[in-house]
Every structure is written in structure tokens, then in C-alpha cells.
Amino acid sequence: MRSMTLARLRAMARAASGDRRRLTIVSGPDGRRWMAWPYGCIELDDRRQAWLDRPVDGCFRWTAQGLALAHCEPVCNLPILRREMLPLLTATNRVSVVPTRWMYEDGLLTRRLLERSDSQHIVVDADLWHAWHVPIGGQVWQIGGRHGALVWASAEDEPSVALLLPVRAEVAPVPPEVAGA
Known part of the structure; x- marks a missing residue:
């Protein structure tokens, strides 16, 4: 990815979820990790995971201090992402x-x-x-x-x-x- 930065990840979160800045971190069956929204997802390689302090799978809100656990939106929870979105990537x-x-x-x-x-x-x-x-x-x-x-x-x-x-x-x-x- 040519110019992926932490600021770009924040911009993706803002574009996908507005002021709420919600996102879901989900691991696929192959061990790859993803930052996801109802509209799409992006792979979190080791460098991007380190930027986010290696979060566990779950739903988060992006705050000024980093990621804070949040309630999962019904359309963007872990089971739905694993069942419906991640298989599309392959x-x-x-x-x-x-x-x-x-x-x-x-x-x-x-x-x-x-x-x-x-x-x-x-x-x-x-x-x-x-x-x-x-x-x-x-x-x-x-x-x-x-x-x-x-x-x-x-x-x-x-x-x-x-x-x-x-x-x-x-x-x-x-x-x-x-x-x-």
C-alpha cells in the first residue's frame, strides 16, 4: 500500500463511520487481521497493528487517546464479518x-x-x-x-x-x- 499512514487509517474510519469513528478489528481464519466497517475493510499488517497497539478482535471507537472498546453495531459485528465479508477477499x-x-x-x-x-x-x-x-x-x-x-x-x-x-x-x-x- 503506497501511502498508508496512521492518519490515513483515521481518515478511512472517519469516511466510513463519520464522527462516531467506529470500527471493528477482526481476524480471519488464515490469521490475517482486518480493520472493518459495514462498507469495507483493510488488512492490518504488523506495522499497522503496532500503530494501534495490537488490539484484540472486537468493536472500537477511535478516540484522541487511541482505540476504546465500544458496542458492536449489528451490521458490523465479528460473526457477520467473518461469515460474509472476509470470504469475499479470497x-x-x-x-x-x-x-x-x-x-x-x-x-x-x-x-x-x-x-x-x-x-x-x-x-x-x-x-x-x-x-x-x-x-x-x-x-x-x-x-x-x-x-x-x-x-x-x-x-x-x-x-x-x-x-x-x-x-x-x-x-x-x-x-x-x-x-x-
Whole structure:
């Protein structure tokens, strides 16, 4: 991950959970550890775990003094993450994804338009995309169809280091040059 710092981890927590700055630390069956939210997760390698004082698995709130134990949100508790999110990180049926230059407003939210290598378009929350993609960098893949999770990995068959869920839109917008054709 090209520019992951403690400040970037805090920015991810803020983008994913707002002022509450909640997160869940969870270990996978392979021993890898993850910082997770209902929208996605990022691997905690040894260096990042040391930054966080090697927390145990559980739910936390990020305070000025570090992580403080907190009540788990129903959609982001350890059993759900282990059962539903972590297995997505090992999926190998991936399609390459690249960001387009297009963003649009959806109510009060800003969305980022991404294009799959099969020319389908998908959308993600622009703030979450920025919080994940800027520090991670590298290749982005999507698992399954256009509502599948986005994962970052160095190659299609390599283990993922992060995951982000796209926006579930009934109709994905297309770039203006495609819409006007």
C-alpha cells in the first residue's frame, strides 16, 4: 500500500463511520487481521497493528487517546464479518476496474463512476473511494457482477488487501460521452 499512514487509517474510519469513528478489528481464519466497517475493510499488517497497539478482535471507537472498546453495531459485528465479508477477499472471479473522471451528485452524496474491463459501469461513494484508493493504490478488481465487492490486489490471483462495497444502483450511470452517443 503506497501511502498508508496512521492518519490515513483515521481518515478511512472517519469516511466510513463519520464522527462516531467506529470500527471493528477482526481476524480471519488464515490469521490475517482486518480493520472493518459495514462498507469495507483493510488488512492490518504488523506495522499497522503496532500503530494501534495490537488490539484484540472486537468493536472500537477511535478516540484522541487511541482505540476504546465500544458496542458492536449489528451490521458490523465479528460473526457477520467473518461469515460474509472476509470470504469475499479470497474470491478469484475478478474483473479489472478503473476509475473514470466522472463524478455526479446523488442527493447530498457525491458518487464516483468506475468502469469495468467488460465496459459495465459501477458507482461508489466518492468519499469512501478517496479514503480507500488514494492510500492503497494499485490494481482494483470487482468480484462478480456490478454489485460485487471491489478488492485491491497486486494481481488477479493474489490475496486482497482491502475491500469496498459499491453503491447498489438499479441503473448505473454512464459517462456523458457514452450517454450522448
